[in-house]
Amino acid sequence: MAAKCINARGEELANNRVFRTPFRRSRCLIVADGFYEWDKTNPKKKVPIRFSLSDDSLFAFAGLADRWSGPAGEVVESCSVITTEPNALVQPTHNRMPVILHPADYDRWLDPQNQEVAALQPLLVPFPPEAMRAERVSDAINNAKNDVDPRLIVAVEPPRLRARSLFDDDDI
DNA sequence: CCAGACGTTGTT
DNA sequence: GTCTGG
């Protein structure tokens, strides 16, 4: 279940069997500097797009943490990224996007005493597209073996990762 | 999400 | 086609 519950629909949290209790009691922040979606306008060529904040700052997804007993009685710790409808920037690429929280809302989101669904639900909305950037990235992102600094992948034209020239370029 | 493996026979 | 691993 943990592997399949990597995302949680924000709209349904209050009633969802799996996520209702974590929503009330164990909300978390998941730190990121970007996320990826694949443009499938041309079904023969999936184009990876990186989404990030315009000012390149780190940000936080709204997340849920959980701890439960697995099939063999082992304790499993897992977390899920909450999703919402896409903003105008993401919409052409994908029908969902992760919830990005504003720093001013971190405390309210993390406060375990705050169990008011009515106060939390309004935070689970699309981030302002004006504060975000979308850019095509190299197909290198498609292979999980390329687990490298994302700056080596951003803005590189496919099909090959030109790592050497990037390392030598102070502008990157 | 994508990439890669998946199977048996028979042994180039 | 479908499942697993990353």
Add this chain to the structure above:
DNA sequence: CCAGACGTTGTT
């Protein structure tokens, strides 16, 4: 009562 499911994304 117990057993089994519980989810999201995308459908290449």
Add this chain to the structure above:
DNA sequence: GTCTGG
């Protein structure tokens, strides 16, 4: 933990 189906 909790809901559904049998």
